[in-house]
Amino acid sequence: MGREKTIMDSSKVFFAEIGDMTYFTARFFREAFKPPFEFKELLRQCYNMGNRSLLLVGVTGFILGLVFTIQSRPTLMEFGAESWMPSMVSISIVREIGPVIIALISAGRIGSGIGAELGSMRVTEQIDAMEVSGTNPFKYLVVTRILATTLMLPLLILIGDAIALFGSAIIENLKGEVSFQLYFNQVFDALSFADLIPATIKSFFFGFAIGLVGCYKGYYCSKGTVGVGEASNAAVVYTSMLLFVIDFIAVFVTDIFYG
Known part of the structure; x- marks a missing residue:
């Protein structure tokens, strides 16, 4: 019972x-x-989220390209198919690995930051003070942050994918003596709009999910400093689960249209 x-x-x-x-x-x-639209605050949030996450995304993408190529190369060599390395790496990173990994990294970096920031403002009654003063805190704090994550995450994923392919090209240049020009020629020959468009579309949904969950957990944070930590932690956990759900739906829909 x-x-x-x-x-x-x-x-x-x-x-x-x-x-x-x-x-x-x-x-x-x-x-x-x-209206009214908070364009100035939106631009500030876009700059903060993009600029502060760029180094982390770049390092993650570079290591991703290095590790993925080093791990895959021996298996392809067993079948004499190492010439397929640029095609395999580019399709894998652009379609699936790049967007998901970078979105998860951004969820930890951006989502937790939004949850902690709005949670602190709720605990210290700054949001209540904005409501009393006649300002719409939801539009100023929530709408701008969700729009910023939705707009900036596709750009971060695009940059991360490019750096990951560059890292992969370095390994191929060192181990396989493949020139950068030949490597990227094969990369662009392997990629098509059927690879780029679904990955780009779902990256917008990834960004929307990160901003939405982070703002929701922070905006309705419980009182006390403990609530701020819980909001930050819950933002990361919930967003990570939601990203996998969105990714599954995106892959399923893509398979219907292009399968």
């Missing part, structure tokens, strides 16, 4: 969370298209 009650309580909390997040999402779309 006690176990059934615990399961029922957990289910209620889960569905209540889904309902609250759905309302939060609907409110975002309602506020996003209603």
